[in-house]
Amino acid sequence: DTEVTQTPKHLVMGMTNKKSLKCEQHMGHRAMYWYKQKAKKPPELMFVYSYEKLSINESVPSRFSPECPNSSLLNLHLHALQPEDSALYLCASSPWGQSSSGANVLTFGAGSRLTVL
Amino acid sequence: AQKVTQAQTEISVVEKEDVTLDCVYETRDTTYYLFWYKQPPSGELVFLIRRNSFDEQNEISGRYSWNFQKSTSSFNFTITASQVVDSAVYFCALSEKRDDKIIFGKGTRLHILP
DSSP: OOSEEEEOSEEEEOTTOEEEEEEEEOSOOSEEEEEEEOTTSOOEEEEEEETTEEEEEOSOOTTEEEEEEETTEEEEEEESOOGGGOEEEEEEEESSOSOSOSOOOOEEOOOEEEEEO | OOEEEOOOSEEEEETTOOEEEOOEEEOSOSSEEEEEEEEOTTOOOEEEEEEETTOOOOEEETTEEEEEEGGGTEEEEEESSOOGGGOEEEEEEEEETTTOOEEEOOOEEEEEEO
């Protein structure tokens, strides 16, 4: 079983809907990440939370809104998405916060596959 | 800027053959980390190995081995006696000390044929 749990596994939404993706880890990790992965492409970093504070936003459109309620939970709120936002959204966590070391090993969840109609 | 190149987009080999996945990287930092991740059809990326820029020792883990050569900026991955379960997309990745962001290569899709 994966140690990073993402729900839902699949989500279909219209462009006017509001939905959320959820991610949970219980490994005591202090950094959590959202990645977006289009088909046959590598994961692209969206957001990083370090010690529950947003530390990196890779210029993601405001229709994606991250939230970290506590060190174990990470949400991605979705609103007014476009069809081109359809992708696999991967959550990951790592033991240390954004530490400027480069050594963090990421543990990934299985992803939430989002389809925007 | 950092960059990771995996020139092999897709490879197919017959089971039990050995296969090497190539990875070439670019960085201006002297301190950096290299990774390999496996992504099976289920979608979850699985960590395989991490090497830091000061440790050029090759590593072997079961049927997997890694060859890190700073002189050619390469970090290649070899699977010996491949198995069907090795079929997946494999990503090489680089993280620099200064910003701690992992940059993935485009991946190599590996098909192991029975």
